[in-house]
Amino acid sequence: MSGRENPHGEYVGSLFRSHYPWLCGRLRRHLGDGAAEDIAADTFVQLLSAPVPEPIRQPRALLTTIAQRLMYQLWRRRDLERAYLDALLEDDDHLAPSPEAHAQMIEALQAIDTLLDGLPAKVKATFLLSQLNGLTYPQIALELGISQRSVSDYMAKAFNRCLKLSLD
């Protein structure tokens, strides 16, 4: 962040110096020490990579908003990881993955979670059985106890969502 030829970097650097300890303190109320500092640092990295009009009128409000979003993401990631490991435990066929493969999987899981966020559980179940297990609609209908018509409708909902997000 040596900002001589980088005014934005320099500006964020000055914000960092004046607000970083404050932000860490705030986050420590909700997170452990290490995680609080990580999130606080990530907040400034985000600010650095997404230029905003300068000067920011209420920097602490903006920092809090970014940090909160990062914190939710972190928590969601932990929740997902825990639930994923629980689900794996019940699935005896699964072999132990390497730490790298595990990390990749958790990242993918978070991306899938974001992609399908807000869709009804049955829609998610249908789409995942199609995408990951390669089941046909009659097989999905049988497994989920729904009609084939519903399977088609749910697939349409899921594809509609994916297509919309693809265009954004």
Place this chain on the structure above:
Amino acid sequence: MRDPDEQQHLIEQATQWLVLLRSGQAEARDHLAFQAWRRADPRHEQLCQRLENTLGVFQVPRSQGVDGRVVQRALAAPSGRRRFLQRALLGAGVVVGAGLIGNPMSGLHLGADLSTSTGERQTLSLPDGSQLVLNAQSQADVRFDSQLRVLEWRGGEGLLTVVDESRPFLVRIEGSTVSARSARLLVAERAGQCRVCALAGVLEISSQGGDRVQLRKGHAVNFDRVSIASVELLRPGEGAWVDGLLEVRDSPLSEVVDALRPYRRGVLRLDPAVAGLRVSGLFRLDQSELVFEALARTLPIRVSRHGEYWLSIGAV
């Protein structure tokens, strides 16, 4: 593709194609017709490419052979936002009031009012001044009204100190009800197996089927949805988790491993062949790695690790 109507139309067309192609009933000519549609307009081609990119997130689970059902269960994890609210409220010294964040609908799919994560213990004040110490990975919902004080036990272990009041205090756990006036009790439920211990005061436990058991100080009872076992004496070291300790005397290894599970992230497998080995000792729950090292030195077991998240215990 600036025009929203046009964009909407395009998305609908593409959706129809995709739904047909994934059905398992599409024929060769359907695939050919789709290819023709895709080539017919650069916007079609661009949309398809972007979609392939979006669906790339499924590559990782597919290449690792992860079942769609496992992913589905993971995605059903309750969201941390709710927990954030609870923490924020608890952190601010606000006690959890009835209905404040309690969900009147089923609490099953949403986080509980009070909960702890892996490796975390918490001491909480209830609205009536009663106190609850929650062991790691434990949850309960608070349902207090003008008539009753009810704690819906969602799983895990707790040490509850109930203050006397005109409203009865009830703990609902796996279909049974534990009632107390002024008492100190341990409540535990994991995988449907419940245990309640009276440390002070008198408790009454009534099951769904109408069985009743009175539990006096120093006594404990196990039960599940179906039946209540006979009353027994409190085991030495019971409730030591409150101080972060695990005290076992000639207990099966499985009991030690189960007590450590809420303190570890990841998968912990125990070979049934060694689950019955007897163990005695005093262990720190917060240092499970050291516990496994100590056990491996004294028992005929082998502890093997696969990365950070997998640990299995088997015979030598």
